[in-house]
Every structure is written in structure tokens, then in C-alpha cells.
Amino acid sequence: MSRIEELLVTRGMYDTIDISIDDLDEMEKYLSQSEYTGNSIDCFCPKCGANRIFEFVDCKPRINNGVVTVNIADSFGKPSKKPSKEKRYKSLLNSRYVLTYCCTYNREHNAFFDLLVTDSGVMKIGQYPSVADFLRPKTKKYSSILSEQYLKELNTAIYLAAHGVGIGSFVYLRRIIEMLVHETYKGANKNGEVSEDDFFYIKYADSDGIEKARYRKFDEKIELLKDYLPSTLVEKKQIYGIVSKGVHELTEEICMEYYHVISSGVFLILDQKLKIEEEAKLKREIDKGINKIMQFENAQKGNL
Numbered sequence: 183m184s185r186i187e188e189l190l191v192t193r194g195m196y197d198t199i200d201i202s203i204d205d206l207d208e209m210e211k212y213l214s215q216s217e218y219t220g221n222s223i224d225c226f227c228p229k230c231g232a233n234r235i236f237e238f239v240d241c242k243p244r245i246n247n248g249v250v251t252v253n254i255a256d257s258f259g260k261p262s263k264k265p266s267k268e269k270r271y272k273s274l275l276n277s278r279y280v281l282t283y284c285c286t287y288n289r290e291h292n293a294f295f296d297l298l299v300t301d302s303g304v305m306k307i308g309q310y311p312s313v314a315d316f317l318r319p320k321t322k323k324y325s326s327i328l329s330e331q332y333l334k335e336l337n338t339a340i341y342l343a344a345h346g347v348g349i350g351s352f353v354y355l356r357r358i359i360e361m362l363v364h365e366t367y368k369g370a371n372k373n374g375e376v377s378e379d380d381f382f383y384i385k386y387a388d389s390d391g392i393e394k395a396r397y398r399k400f401d402e403k404i405e406l407l408k409d410y411l412p413s414t415l416v417e418k419k420q421i422y423g424i425v426s427k428g429v430h431e432l433t434e435e436i437c438m439e440y441y442h443v444i445s446s447g448v449f450l451i452l453d454q455k456l457k458i459e460e461e462a463k464l465k466r467e468i469d470k471g472i473n474k475i476m477q478f479e480n481a482q483k484g485n486l
């Protein structure tokens with residue numbers, strides 16, 4: 183997925199991507215007024231209820247300097263001259279673009295995006311359907327590992343970020359990580375692998391050699407459960423640290439700046455958790471099947 187497509191489909195409102203002349207090809211693909219066969223985006227169509235390719239319909243620059251002109255004759259009789267790369271790039275800057283796409287399954291299903299292009303970046307300032315509508319099916323697959331409540335909270339995290347509410351979004355992402363760790367502890371505790379004492383406390387000896395205990399911090403809980411948790415959560419414990427910092431210390435703007443990386447981390451953690459659960463389920467089925475086979479085999483032996 184190209185950077186502008188990613189901005190359109192997955193990023194929240196007021197998110198910005200940096201641009202330079204190296205991005206000229208991509209910018210012309212998405213922002214040029216001319217029909218461009220390769221300008222399509224792959225996203226969820228809420229009206230179809232399925233993933234679709236959306237084709238570019240038109241792009242309207244709102245300030246009168248955003249039209250790319252190629253192969254135009256400089257004056258009558260002169261051969262056409264393609265503007266320099268620099269000129270083409272500059273002509274795309276400092277304009278507002280309203281892009282329209284339509285669903286290839288039903289051309290009446292539209293998607294609209296409003297972009298502001300400055301000297302240094304492209305900012306998304308409007309869109310319909312919302313990014314939360316685009317991403318909702320992405321969260322649906324987690325229904326086997328997230329309860330209805332937590333699935334709703336994950337959607338709320340996406341919705342809030344899509345509307346520029348970074349701190350609020352971090353609150354929900356943090357709750358999801360905490361839930362994953364606690365649920366994992368409960369499972370390991372039930373199997374007799376991690377005791378309640380070990381999960382909540384760390385024992386240590388003071389300077390007189392007397393045994394004491396203190397509360398186990400959250401990152402230490404993750405460390406304790408490292409064999410059971412998704413590897414990204416263990417290797418990138420900073421994700422929890424950053425969402426926590428977001429709740430207490432970071433500004434709304436900084437949270438929004440960090441949101442894309444942090445939410446991608448949370449999605450990866452959830453994907454890994456899904457895999458762990460699927461493998462565990464498959465293993466249980468295989469165990470059950472092998473037991474059945476062995477029972478049958480043993481019965482056969484007994485009959486001989």
C-alpha cells in the first residue's frame with residue numbers, strides 16, 4: 183500500500199505524511215486531475231459489506247494552482263514541452279484536493295477524501311465513509327479472542343483516533359493490552375503454571391536478609407508471562423509504556439502522532455494472539471483424534 187493510499191484508508195483525521203520531490207510519481211497518481219488507470223484504493227465498502235477496489239472518479243484542486251499540465255503546447259506551432267520535475271512537483275503544492283472514488287462492484291457507492299497539500303506534507307482534513315467504517319471489518323476477526331465489550335472498545339479506540347482524539351484512543355488500547363495480560367495470567371494460573379503470588383508480587387531480601395515482597399509492575403508481569411503472551415507484546419513492552427504515558431503525560435497531538443505505530447503494534451499483538459489460540463485449538467483437536475485412534479488400536483490389539 184502506497185503512503186497516500188495508507189493516509190486515505192487507514193489514517194485518522196488531521197494525520198499528515200511528509201512529502202518531497204521523490205514522492206512526485208505517487209502524488210501525480212493520486213492528485214492529478216487527469217484520469218489515471220492505476221489510481222485505485224483497496225478498502226472496505228460499508229454498503230457492500232465487503233472489501234472492494236475503489237476506482238478514482240475525479241479530483242478537484244480547490245486553489246487555482248493545482249492542475250498538472252503535461253504535453254501542452256507552450257504556444258501555437260511549438261512542440262509540446264513537458265514541465266520539469268521540479269515544476270510539476272511545485273504545481274501540486276499548496277492546494278486543497280477533493281478526491282472521489284467509486285466502488286467497482288456498484289459505482290453508486292462512493293468514497294470522498296479531502297486533502298490539504300502544503301510545502302512539506304499531505305494532511306487529511308475530511309473523508310466519508312469514516313476511517314472507523316473502513317476498519318471495522320479488520321476488528322471483526324478478533325471476536326474469538328476479544329469479548330463483545332473489548333471488541334467495542336477496540337472499535338472506539340479506532341473511532342476516537344479517526345476523529346483526532348488521541349489520548350482517549352490510548353485509554354482503550356491500554357485496556358485491551360491489560361485485558362490480554364490478565365486473561366493470559368488466568369489461563370496459566372488455572373493450569374498451575376503461574377501462582378497468584380508470583381503474578382502480583384516480587385519477593386526480595388532486604389539488607390538484613392529479611393524476605394520482603396513488593397507489587398509486581400505491569401512490564402514485569404509481561405516478562406513473567408513471556409512464554410504465553412504474543413511475542414510482540416513481550417519484545418515491544420514499550421507499547422504499553424507509551425499508551426500509559428499517553429494517558430498521563432502526552433499531549434493530544436503527540437498521541438495522534440504516535441497512534442499509527444502504536445495501533446499497528448496492538449493489531450500485530452492481536453493477530454499473534456489469534457494465531458496462538460488457533461494453534462491451541464488445532465492441537466486440542468489433534469490430541470483428541472490421536473487419543474481416539476490409540477483407543478481403537480488398543481482395542482484391536484485386545485481382540486487379537
Ligand SMILES: [Zn+2]
Nearest residue numbers: 227230285291
Ligand atoms: Zn460497494
